Amino acid sequence: MTRVAVTGLGIISPFGRGHDAALAALRSGRSGIRLITSFDTSELQCKIGGQVPAEAHEGQQRGFDRFTRLGLIAAEDAARQANYAAIDVEPDRIGVLVGTGMGGCETLDASYRRIYKESLTRVAPTTIAYSMYNAATSAISTKYQAKGVSYAVVSACSSSAHAIGLAYQAIASGQADAMIAGGADAPLTFGSFRAWESMRVLAIDNEHPERACRPFSADRKGLVLAEGAAVFVLESFDHALRRKQPIIGEIVGFGATSDAGHITDPSIDGAARAMRMALRDAGTIDYINAHGTATQANDVTETKAIKEVFGEKAHAIPVSSTKSMHGHAMGASGAIEMACSLLALNAGFLPPTINLDSPDPACDLDYVPNQAREARAGVFLSNSFGFGGMNAVVAVRTAVAADLLT
Amino acid sequence: MTRSEIEQKLIDIVRQEKHDLPDEKLTPQTTFADAGIDSLDALTILFAIEENFKISIPDDRARAMKTLGDMIDAVEALLPSVT
Numbered sequence: 001m002t003r004v005a006v007t008g009l010g011i012i013s014p015f016g017r018g019h020d021a022a023l024a025a026l027r028s029g030r031s032g033i034r035l036i037t038s039f040d041t042s043e044l045q046c047k048i049g050g051q052v053p054a055e056a057h058e059g060q061q062r063g064f065d066r067f068t069r070l071g072l073i074a075a076e077d078a079a080r081q082a083n084y085a086a087i088d089v090e091p092d093r094i095g096v097l098v099g100t101g102m103g104g105c106e107t108l109d110a111s112y113r114r115i116y117k118e119s120l121t122r123v124a125p126t127t128i129a130y131s132m133y134n135a136a137t138s139a140i141s142t143k144y145q146a147k148g149v150s151y152a153v154v155s156a157c158s159s160s161a162h163a164i165g166l167a168y169q170a171i172a173s174g175q176a177d178a179m180i181a182g183g184a185d186a187p188l189t190f191g192s193f194r195a196w197e198s199m200r201v202l203a204i205d206n207e208h209p210e211r212a213c214r215p216f217s218a219d220r221k222g223l224v225l226a227e228g229a230a231v232f233v234l235e236s237f238d239h240a241l242r243r244k245q246p247i248i249g250e251i252v253g254f255g256a257t258s259d260a261g262h263i264t265d266p267s268i269d270g271a272a273r274a275m276r277m278a279l280r281d282a283g284t285i286d287y288i289n290a291h292g293t294a295t296q297a298n299d300v301t302e303t304k305a306i307k308e309v310f311g312e313k314a315h316a317i318p319v320s321s322t323k324s325m326h327g328h329a330m331g332a333s334g335a336i337e338m339a340c341s342l343l344a345l346n347a348g349f350l351p352p353t354i355n356l357d358s359p360d361p362a363c364d365l366d367y368v369p370n371q372a373r374e375a376r377a378g379v380f381l382s383n384s385f386g387f388g389g390m391n392a393v394v395a396v397r398t399a400v401a402a403d404l405l406t
Numbered sequence: 407m408t409r410s411e412i413e414q415k416l417i418d419i420v421r422q423e424k425h426d427l428p429d430e431k432l433t434p435q436t437t438f439a440d441a442g443i444d445s446l447d448a449l450t451i452l453f454a455i456e457e458n459f460k461i462s463i464p465d466d467r468a469r470a471m472k473t474l475g476d477m478i479d480a481v482e483a484l485l486p487s488v489t
Contacts, residue, residue: 125450126446243461
């Protein structure tokens with residue numbers, strides 16, 4: 001099987017745009033959750049979210065839906081780092097896989113508002129093209145003239161983890177030589193908030209937004225909706241070495257399972273099987289970036305699943321939820337979390353789980369509470385467990401691992 | 407509204423959608439292809455025209471359009487109070 005190198009990483013999140021913005025927040029344990037300003041929340045109970053700061057993206061991309069614009073920005077940064085123009089293979093040997101959980105929310109919200117609230121009869125002719133789930137994939141494929149295997153990947157909160165895993169398999173199996181893969185989601189809209197409020201899983205703390213998301217904590221109240229995108233350039237190891245492109249990581253395993261259980265209640269078994277499948281190729285690991293949504297159901301279930309897979313060793317593996325800082329960017333979260341993990345671990349530290357002052361007794365692992373920790377980690381798992389019971393786990397070797405330094 | 411007023415308003419609408427179009431491309435004779443207006447651009451411009459002039463352009467007429475002049479003709483024909 002062909003080995004798969006990571007040569008480019010782009011991230012735009014509530015931390016801002018780029019590696020430095022993300023690293024600074026992860027190292028200092030600073031939350032990106034704040035009062036939402038991108039739309040009017042005055043009628044909503046929940047007025048907080050992981051909003052991408054306006055100055056990080058506004059005016060930088062024209063047209064499209066917000067999720068596609070964020071995806072394009074992340075792709076641009078990944079392509080720059082990977083020196084994409086120097087990838088010397090036929091365009092049909094490069095594909096694009098972008099995961100999204102909720103697609104063009106901004107576009108649909110605007111059109112529904114016209115039809116149902118303003119009683120207008122027509123909506124923008126771009127409504128279909130901008131709201132479709134593969135719009136970001138299409139825009140990135142066009143911009144980078146990637147003409148190989150390309151589609152959108154949709155599995156709720158696991159979407160981008162599936163996209164990265166499938167891109168890894170496309171290169172490993174010889175279907176492509178390079179892939180642009182990741183996720184983008186922009187669900188901070190009025191309609192989407194109404195729907196999430198109705199599920200009663202949002203952490204609502206409008207007075208202290210940065211304290212709202214408390215994964216693994218006894219007093220956790222639920223998830224905080226967020227937006228953002230992270231995109232990677234993946235290519236065959238040999239190709240990266242031949243063109244002397246610095247390798248910043250290696251995808252070493254992918255597990256994907258379905259609970260075949262309940263549409264919203266997570267299962268220990270489905271999560272555990274996905275982790276085992278990723279480990280089959282990866283071997284031992286040094287860190288887990290948890291799905292860690294801070295809902296009642298996820299955090300206990302995920303903890304039990306980790307213990308089921310690793311047994312007594314589970315307590316020796318640091319596990320953190322960076323969602324405590326960037327919130328839950330739905331289908332983009334797997335890619336954002338893999339990006340946060342790779343950036344932090346390559347910089348020599350484990351990102352913390354913030355707001356963890358009183359752990360839930362049922363959550364008894366080492367969650368790297370509140371403060372980043374210096375560490376050398378060679379391989380990590382990035383867990384994503386989506387509604388619908390769709391689980392995706394990606395195993396990544398960091399640049400700290402010796403065989404990447406050569 | 408005179409034909410030249412319609413033309414001016416239409417040019418303003420087109421310019422909003424296609425910022426980078428030079429003035430010499432904004433004539434009634436310019437075809438969409440010449441102006442780099444693709445099918446989705448044309449639909450967006452027609453949508454803005456309908457909103458602005460408060461008219462409804464039938465699909466058949468919209469599909470037959472090839473130039474900015476065709477758009478002006480349609481507006482002129484459909485506006486209730488053309489002088």
